Amino acid sequence: MRHVLRVFWQQLFGRDERARGLRNWHTSIAPDSATSTTFFLLMRRMRVPLITLITIFTVSVVGLTLVPGQDAAGRPAPMDVFDAFYFMSYTATTIGFGELPAAFTAAQRLWVIVTIYLTVVGWAYAIGALLTLLQDRAFRQALAWRRFSRQVARLREPFLLLAGYGRTGELLGRSFDALGQQLVVVDKAQDRIDALDLAAYRVGVPGLAADARNPHHLGLAGLDHPYCTGVLALTDDDEANLAIAMTAALLRPELAVITRTLSRTTAARMRDFGSPTVVNPFDRFGDHLRLALRAPASYQLLSWLEAGPGAELPPRADPPQQGRWVMCGYGRFGRELTADLEAEGLEVTVVETTGNPDRSGGLPAGVQDGTAGAEESVLAAADLGTAVGLVAGTSNDVTNLSLLSAARRRNPDLFLAARQNRPESAPLFAALGVDSLLVPTEVIAHEVYAQLSTPLLWRFLQEMPAQGDDWARRLIERLSRDCGTALPPLWRTDLSPAAAPALHRWLQDGDARLGELLRSPEDRDRPLRVVALLVRRGDEVTVTPDPDLRLRPGDQLLMAGRPADRRAFEALLSDDSLVEYVVHGRHVPSGWIGRRLAGQPAGRR
């Protein structure tokens, strides 16, 4: 029970280091004029309707007090101002309580006829004007912005600023939501922000429909908020991404910035500002394909871990390591991939199907030049019978699909790789049974997720290719045996004295073996079904440490395991008596009184 309380306490009060900066925080780059201008405009436009209303009321009330009236007994009794105002108030608003305080004379009724038409028109005009203003686009936008900036200012946990909520953003949003990572979204299109509302995230994600190229809008979205930990520029416009990366680098140089681009020149320009992480999906796909050629199991593990928690183990692709490949489409993607394949020592025949003279001019020697729609003749020239693989890499999904199907008919043994440009085409590519599919949005989403979910995962993925294919195969087997074929959550465990107080003494003894720790707290003879993927000590890392590894205070572990096992493991970090049992097999009373009675020292504290 105590460790639960301690964890609770830590959650509640343990991470307050940024709150100090928050007190003095106000957005210096967010505009304050845009919203207030709209409110002043609203007030100005209400001037005429309100004055009209006041005038009509005054005329009616004064008129009613001047018209001769009589009371119930028939004595002359003109209405006074109070009664007249009361009568006009309920008449003008069409409530109509009747003739009060006494039945009206004919003269009064005559005047009331006039006032009814006057005041009803006046009210209708004033209310109509107000409703029109409330419907006004600029006014509604001002309200939305104000609500958004208030939501952002109220955030009290680290968040990522996501600019561009396209397909990539949606995938990332889902993964980060599963991790409990807060996001703030800016997208140019209102319907994308509406999609954000429909996405039903567990945490509320503030979204703003605005142009992220404008630094003011980024400021509104919390770029200078003390809890902002990173900026993701994932719009489909390279220049916008460059502008966002530039803004973030100039205004908050310490923030992590991740941008996407399809072109190397833009990537180079982005790197001129600070040190953003630039993700080029074509480049990454080439790297992945090279890894798949060299070590299929490593590639399988990589794509599994990058796909985020809950992802099913992908099938192991087995691209042919030798032979001739045919590359269809020689745009940016084709160039990247051809270079990658040639670097692996493979022969590549390039086929350009667009017939674009600009592109044909830059084609390397030995390239077949075809024309659009004539896949048959192009493929005939590429001599598919002797090739081992084909990449359909044009920017048109229909062309890619027809290339793939024509190629399969000619040579059923071909390894087929393709580039999917539009999310709608996904079922078509799946039905065709492509061996390796590039979906740029997914590549970016996985890459960003791997970099930001936990820093140790990124380190692990960097170290992974060097471990070899057999190692990867064994690790996949172990993971799927212990945790199932859906990827278990990965998490970082810090063995510092602050984060793992119960383990400190044991770790300091110098003989703390990892294997002793990974036992079930219910029955120490049973191993805990968690897998230690990585141990980091200072700058050194050990990938898949063996049970005999000696842990030291300050080590950081990257663990994988199902939530129940994770809870069991994390309970160990702060409960002395559990550690005593799991490590030494001793049952120790957990309470202070129990320990006193048992004659033992009452813990470290």
Place this chain on the structure above:
Amino acid sequence: MNLEKVIFGFFVLLAATLNFGFFIGDISNSALHNVYELLAAVVVSLITTVLKFGDRTQIGAVHLATSLVADLQLVCAAVVWAWATKISATGLTEGATASVVSLSGGALLANLVSVVLLVVETASFRRS
């Protein structure tokens, strides 16, 4: 000549003069304070307030504040008058009249500040 300024000045001054007209006279003698003048003062004060809406300058903000004060005081005076004549058993006594008139006196002060602001604004206006 700016028509908006004319209308604005007219209403600011009219609010102050009507208020003054109601206020002047023996404070407890209800015969000297016409209720229609109070009504006119309330109405013109409300119109003046609306005219001051949506001015973003500093002096515009102070204008609006003084007008709101005047409205508050005059509406209070009207409510006290209605209470005394309609609800209270004693009717419009000398004390009640004094309350109404003194409340309108407070509004007069706010209206005077408004006029001073208007004059200051006009005097400091330089044709460039």
